[in-house]
Amino acid sequence: xxxxLIINELTPEKSKDGTVTVPVLxxxxxxxxxxxxxxxxxxxxxxxxxxxxxxxELSGLNYVSSSGLRALLMARRExxxxxxxxxxxxLTPQVRDVFDMxxxxxxxxxxxxxxxxxxALR
Amino acid sequence: MMFKEMRVSADASQLxxxxxxxxxxxxxxxxDRKQTWRIxxxxxxxxxxxIEHAYxxxxxxxITLKIAIEPNExxxxxxxxxxxxxxxxxxxxxxxxxxxxxxxxxxxxxxxxRTIMDEVKFxxxxxxxxxxxxxxxxx
Numbered sequence: 001x002x003x004x005l006i007i008n009e010l011t012p013e014k015s016k017d018g019t020v021t022v023p024v025l026x027x028x029x030x031x032x033x034x035x036x037x038x039x040x041x042x043x044x045x046x047x048x049x050x051x052x053x054x055x056x057e058l059s060g061l062n063y064v065s066s067s068g069l070r071a072l073l074m075a076r077r078e079x080x081x082x083x084x085x086x087x088x089x090x091l092t093p094q095v096r097d098v099f100d101m102x103x104x105x106x107x108x109x110x111x112x113x114x115x116x117x118x119x120a121l122r
Numbered sequence: 123m124m125f126k127e128m129r130v131s132a133d134a135s136q137l138x139x140x141x142x143x144x145x146x147x148x149x150x151x152x153x154d155r156k157q158t159w160r161i162x163x164x165x166x167x168x169x170x171x172x173i174e175h176a177y178x179x180x181x182x183x184x185i186t187l188k189i190a191i192e193p194n195e196x197x198x199x200x201x202x203x204x205x206x207x208x209x210x211x212x213x214x215x216x217x218x219x220x221x222x223x224x225x226x227x228x229x230x231x232x233x234x235x236r237t238i239m240d241e242v243k244f245x246x247x248x249x250x251x252x253x254x255x256x257x258x259x260x261x
Binding site: 003030032033034063065066067069070073076077080093094097098101102103104106107 | 134160163167220237
């Protein structure tokens, strides 16, 4: 038995003038102490490209523990320093429950769908 | 009453085994889907603390998970380790978090455990046992 976390960088949308919009990472699986390094590495390499904001599509994330929350919190702080944000989309009921439990819901921009998240950052 | 027990190395790769073991027991105890998932999370958080703090991430330690169930009444979860005895209750909790500036990196796991379970009790340096965490939840 093993836990796994899969992260896909979705093909970025392009705006009408041809510029690439905010990158989207699709995160699925189980985000815990064992797998959090995968997310941290992915967030770090994406932010290293100089992006200010980032969208995380979480419809496939069925589990998050406090280790995962810490990684998201650090990324949110870094994005804020860059005058950007971390947009979280399509939270599963389990992830929403944990967010509510620790008060994270008020710290992040959260949208019901990826489309709504992208639209909010255009 | 039913008893279950498992013992694994104190390694993050074992978290899912511990959490799944607890989750299956919670179902047998009669908890609904949401509570079962929450109990799995409480065990995950407790074991993560043992691995990261009691054993400081070093290999070679063990975690013993003992579960007692009285179906449709209660579930008792006991975790034992022989690490250095990390007491998370001494960390001031600031959860639930209301501001990005005030959000602390630590303390969230213990807050979750206390939110989810009805009773959470830490004991340290028990002769021949080590450290023991007992968590109880009524169905």
